[in-house]
Amino acid sequence: MMDMxxxxxxxxxxxxxxxxxxxxxxxxxxxxxxxxxxxxTYFERKVIAYMHVRIGPNRVGPLGLIQPIADGLKLxxxxxxxxSGSDRWVYLIAPGLAIAPALAAWAVVPFADGLGVANIxxxxxxxxxxxxxxxxxxxxxxxxxxxxxxxxxAMRSAAQMVSYEISMGFALVTVLMxxxxxxxxxxxxxxxxGIFAGMGxxxxxxxxxxLLPMFIVYLVSGVAETNRxxxxxxxxxxxxxxxxxxxxxxxxxxxxxxxxxxxxxLIAALxxxxxxxxxxxxxxFLPDGFFWLAAKMSFVLFLFLWFRATFxxxxxxxxxxxxxxxxxxxxxxxxxxxxxxxxxxxxxxx
Amino acid sequence: xxFKTYVFYFLSAVLVYAALRVITARNPVHAALHLVLSFFxxxxxxxxxxxxxLAISIVLVYVGAVMVLFLFVVMMLDxxxxxxxxxxxxxxxxxxxxxxxxxxxxxxxxxTQYLGASEAQVPQTxxxxxxxxxLGRLLFTEYVYPFELASVILLVALVxxxxxxxRGVKKSKYTDPAKQVFVKAADRIRVLQMPAEKQD
Numbered sequence: 197m198m199d200m201x202x203x204x205x206x207x208x209x210x211x212x213x214x215x216x217x218x219x220x221x222x223x224x225x226x227x228x229x230x231x232x233x234x235x236x237t238y239f240e241r242k243v244i245a246y247m248h249v250r251i252g253p254n255r256v257g258p259l260g261l262i263q264p265i266a267d268g269l270k271l272x273x274x275x276x277x278x279x280s281g282s283d284r285w286v287y288l289i290a291p292g293l294a295i296a297p298a299l300a301a302w303a304v305v306p307f308a309d310g311l312g313v314a315n316i317x318x319x320x321x322x323x324x325x326x327x328x329x330x331x332x333x334x335x336x337x338x339x340x341x342x343x344x345x346x347x348x349x350a351m352r353s354a355a356q357m358v359s360y361e362i363s364m365g366f367a368l369v370t371v372l373m374x375x376x377x378x379x380x381x382x383x384x385x386x387x388x389x390g391i392f393a394g395m396g397x398x399x400x401x402x403x404x405x406x407l408l409p410m411f412i413v414y415l416v417s418g419v420a421e422t423n424r425x426x427x428x429x430x431x432x433x434x435x436x437x438x439x440x441x442x443x444x445x446x447x448x449x450x451x452x453x454x455x456x457x458x459x460x461x462l463i464a465a466l467x468x469x470x471x472x473x474x475x476x477x478x479x480x481f482l483p484d485g486f487f488w489l490a491a492k493m494s495f496v497l498f499l500f501l502w503f504r505a506t507f508x509x510x511x512x513x514x515x516x517x518x519x520x521x522x523x524x525x526x527x528x529x530x531x532x533x534x535x536x537x538x539x540x541x542x543x544x545x546x
Numbered sequence: 547x548x549f550k551t552y553v554f555y556f557l558s559a560v561l562v563y564a565a566l567r568v569i570t571a572r573n574p575v576h577a578a579l580h581l582v583l584s585f586f587x588x589x590x591x592x593x594x595x596x597x598x599x600l601a602i603s604i605v606l607v608y609v610g611a612v613m614v615l616f617l618f619v620v621m622m623l624d625x626x627x628x629x630x631x632x633x634x635x636x637x638x639x640x641x642x643x644x645x646x647x648x649x650x651x652x653x654x655x656x657x658t659q660y661l662g663a664s665e666a667q668v669p670q671t672x673x674x675x676x677x678x679x680x681l682g683r684l685l686f687t688e689y690v691y692p693f694e695l696a697s698v699i700l701l702v703a704l705v706x707x708x709x710x711x712x713r714g715v716k717k718s719k720y721t722d723p724a725k726q727v728f729v730k731a732a733d734r735i736r737v738l739q740m741p742a743e744k745q746d
Contacts, residue, residue, distance in 0.1 A: 286579070317676050321602045328610025332582070335614065339575060339621045347621075354618045358611060378678055517723055 221313045225302050233457040234264035240501050247505040274446035279341060282443070286340035291444070291451035294333025298458035301326045305465055306381045308475045308486045320368055320378045323466065327421070331357040333455060334423075334430065334440045341443040349439025352512060353423060353430040359519035360420040366527035367414035370534050371403055371470045374545045384474035390544060396480025402473035406544065409530045411471045413523050415499070418463035420519065422456060424500055426507035427515055460500055461493065468492035554594055561587035574620045582613050599678045 206213050238253065238260070245252030253260035278284055304319035306312035316322065331354060338350020372378055375386040390401035404411045420427040431439035441452050468474055468489055475489045510518070538545060564584035571577040585608045593601035685693050 283573075283575075286575070316598075318598055318602055318678050321599070321606065321678070325602045325606040325610060328606055328614075331610075331614055332617075335617055335621070336579075339617075350621075351618070354614055358614055361611070378676075514723060 218313070222303075225305075225313055226299060229299070229302060229458060229461065230454070232461055233454055234268060236457050236461065236497060237267070237453075238264045239497070240504075243498065243501045244505045247502075268450070271446055271450040276446040276448050277443070279343065279443050281342045283340040283342070286336050287443075288448070290333050290337035290340055291448045291455075292333075293336060294330065294455040295451045295458070297326045297330040297333075298455045298462065301462055304380060305462075305469070306384070306474070307489060309381065309385075309484070311486070312381075315379070315381055318378045319380045320372055320383070323380075324365060324368060327459075327462075328361055330455070330459065333452070337444065337452070338440040341440070343443055345436040345438075345442045346440050348436045349430050349442070353440065356423070356427065356430065356515060356519070357421055359516060360417040360523070363413050363519060363523035363527045364417040364421060366524070366531055367407075367410040367417070368470070370407055370410045370527070370531050373531075373534060374403065374407070374538065376545075380469050380474075384469055384476065386545070387473045388476050397478075398473060398476055398480065399478035402471065402476070404471040407471065407530070407534070409526055411467075413527050414471065415467055415496070417519075417523065418467060419500060419503060420515070422459045422463055422500075424456075424460065425504035426510050428509060429512050429515065432509060460497060464493040464496035464500070465489070467496050472496075550594060554591065557587045557590040557594070560584075561591065574623070575617065578613065578617050578620050581616075582609055585609050585613065597677065599681050 241263075242252040242260075253263040256262045256266045278287055301323050303313045304316055304322050306315065334353045334357075335350045338346040338348075338353070341347070371383060375383040377383055377386065387402045388398055390398075392398065392400035423430040429435075431441065436442070441449055444452065472492045473488075474492075475484050475486055477484050477488050537543060561584050564580045564587060567580040568577050568584065571580060585604055589601040589604040589609075592598075592604065
């Protein structure tokens with residue numbers, strides 16, 4: 197039945213079928229992602245509310261479940277204001293430059309064994325490259341707004357994102373070293389091997405345990421890269437109102453918001469794939485599958501929100517100190533340790 | 547014509563346009579942005595030539611790091627374009643000569659390849675061979691000395707840049723963050739019990 201349907205559709209589109217098929221795959225990833233972004237905002241407000249002993253959004257729909265949709269509609273209907281004296285073109289392109297890399301990186305993320313838009317060999321490199329482009333949206337928004345607050349936010353974010361990319365890169369290099377591959381699917385498969393995986397406890401064979409310092413460096417750098425609290429000096433509202441977004445309104449503002457949350461989900465997905473075993477089940481007797489990845493991503497996202505409700509904002513010089521004087525030396529040392537470990541007879545990644 | 551050819555012409559057209567705008571744009575930030583676009587298109591062309599590692603590296607290194615810092619500096623400078631334009635006619639002969647030399651060099655390379663087109667084909671990578679793996683293997687076996695030498699030179703440049711800009715130890719007041727972290731509430735405040743005073 198499905199085969200007949202597929203043949204019928206293929207016959208209808210003819211040679212354009214590969215294009216149509218890829219478009220369908222992209223839609224199948226991006227649509228749930230955007231819905232996930234919408235409900236991540238709801239999740240965030242609820243989680244933080246309960247941590248503050250409040251109730252959170254509870255007016256629109258049962259339990260406030262329609263709140264994100266209402267917010268989205270409101271932003272969609274608002275006017276986009278372009279400040280006078282701003283660089284009009286750059287001002288309007290900047291939100292697009294923020295959201296495009298956040299979505300483009302999903303092209304190589306595998307959701308289960310062999311399930312993803314594209315499975316390319318250099319997928320980890322691709323993600324690093326695309327993620328490093330994300331800073332342009334913020335810098336250009338800050339510059340083009342022609343406002344001091346926005347400009348200060350842009351300067352801060354440029355310095356912060358470039359600093360934390362380095363330690364993040366070292367964490368990724370260590371992971372690819374022990375997995376012997378740049379392919380995300382292969383990296384997950386490599387975590388299914390080891391002494392503990394053979395005993396049916398694959399949770400102890402995942403990269404988080406042997407690479408624990410790198411796992412922490414990656415997670416914290418991920419929080420810093422997405423400009424989330426406690427690293428949100430970029431939009432520190434007590435000093436510079438909303439940083440690079442201060443002049444934006446309506447849908448242009450919403451795009452920055454979408455980009456931030458899509459990046460959070462991306463970091464959660466990457467952390468789950470690289471360190472938490474992706475779609476692998478933690479114990480031998482349960483089947484692997486996408487729901488494990490979803491559960492791990494939700495857990496990492498919960499950590500993001502938990503950090504926000506718990507920690508006060510870092511001072512800017514402390515952020516720079518943590519990035520350059522703590523994380524880079526720690527990751528360099530652990531990188532060397534893992535290299536020596538792999539060459540010694542005690543190597544556990546064979 | 548293959549689909550690939552269309553993609554190539556599209557990327558090249560964008561590259562040429564962006565490169566032209568880099569030198570003609572009046573606003574230095576716009577020029578830097580067009581440089582980003584031209585790097586991106588160059589990366590696309592390299593990806594088309596199956597040099598995926600180079601393509602991703604140019605985006606990662608040049609677009610993601612070098613140009614961000616470049617933009618960072620350009621945005622903060624207050625560049626007066628009229629003063630830069632003043633010396634245009636004086637520098638023109640020198641600039642034209644350099645440009646002509648570059649065109650000749652490129653012509654020499656591309657021309658010889660074009661004349662002997664049959665042997666100058668881009669080698670096709672066989673399926674199942676990872677570009678990145680092969681490059682890494684070559685760099686650390688056959689070219690290990692030049693590679694290590696290059697990294698040492700880069701390190702020297704890094705140290706040199708720091709030495710050149712270092713202005714001695716800061717004389718300003720400085721608090722050690724490690725000490726700050728270990729401060730307890732009892733170190734900073736003293737809670738006193740005071741009986742309520744009577745108002746007369």
